[in-house]
Amino acid sequence: MHMSYLNTVTWTIEPLALPTVIKTCSKCGHKATFVNTEKFRVNANKMSLDIWLIYCCEKCKSTYNLTVHERISPQEMPLTMLERFMGNDLQLAREVGFDSILHQKNKVHLDLASVPFDITGEMVNLDAPGMIELKCPFNLGQRVDKILSKKLNVSRSVIKRLHESGKLTGPKAKGLLNEKVKSDRSLRISINTMKAIG
Numbered sequence: 001m002h003m004s005y006l007n008t009v010t011w012t013i014e015p016l017a018l019p020t021v022i023k024t025c026s027k028c029g030h031k032a033t034f035v036n037t038e039k040f041r042v043n044a045n046k047m048s049l050d051i052w053l054i055y056c057c058e059k060c061k062s063t064y065n066l067t068v069h070e071r072i073s074p075q076e077m078p079l080t081m082l083e084r085f086m087g088n089d090l091q092l093a094r095e096v097g098f099d100s101i102l103h104q105k106n107k108v109h110l111d112l113a114s115v116p117f118d119i120t121g122e123m124v125n126l127d128a129p130g131m132i133e134l135k136c137p138f139n140l141g142q143r144v145d146k147i148l149s150k151k152l153n154v155s156r157s158v159i160k161r162l163h164e165s166g167k168l169t170g171p172k173a174k175g176l177l178n179e180k181v182k183s184d185r186s187l188r189i190s191i192n193t194m195k196a197i198g
Helices: 079-086 090-097 100-105 144-152 156-164
Strands: 007-015 020-025 030-044 049-057 063-072 109-111 117-120 130-135 187-191
Touching: 007 144, 020 063, 030 063, 030 079, 030 090, 049 090, 063 100, 100 109, 117 144, 130 144, 144 156, 144 187
Parallel strands: 007 130
Antiparallel strands: 007 117, 020 030, 020 109, 030 049, 049 063, 130 187
16 A cells, blocks of 8 residues: 655764774784774875775874775776875775775774764654655664664664564565665665554
C-alpha cells in the first residue's frame, strides 16, 4: 500500500573528530595512538609521485607516514588534485583519514569506534507513520541501533523492541540494527504505527 511520508526526517551523522591510528611506535616501544596532522608529504618529480598522510604519536610526537599514492606517474593525477595534496587541503585530509580500505592496505588499525559524533536533524514523531533517512559523509562504522538510541535518547533495548515488534523496519527483512551507515548511500528506516515506548 502506498504511503505518503509527511513525517519524514533526515538525520546526518557528523564526526566531531578525526579517527586515530593504533600502531606500534618505534620510539615509545609499544602500541600507541597516532593522530591525523591533516598534512600531507608530497615527493614529486618528472618520473614518479609519492604522497603520504602524516600522523603523529600522541605521546612522543614521532611521525608515521601513511602511504596514499606510491610511485605513480604524475600524469595519472589531475593537477587540481595534486595541488590539493600539496596545499594540505583539510577536506582531503579528512577524506583520506576516514578511508578504512587505505589504512588496511597500510596494515594499520583505524580506530573508527572511538570517534565522537553528533546527529543533526529534526526529531521524529514516533506516534505517526513516517520515515527516517540516515546519511553519513564519512564511514564511521556506527551501527544503526547506536545511532537511533543516541538521537531518540532511549536505550538500545528499547530500539530492539521497536524493531522486533515491526514498528521500525528497514529495506531488508532482518539485520537492520546491525547495519552500518555507509558514506556512499543513505539508509531509510520506516516508522510504522507506533505505540508509546515502554
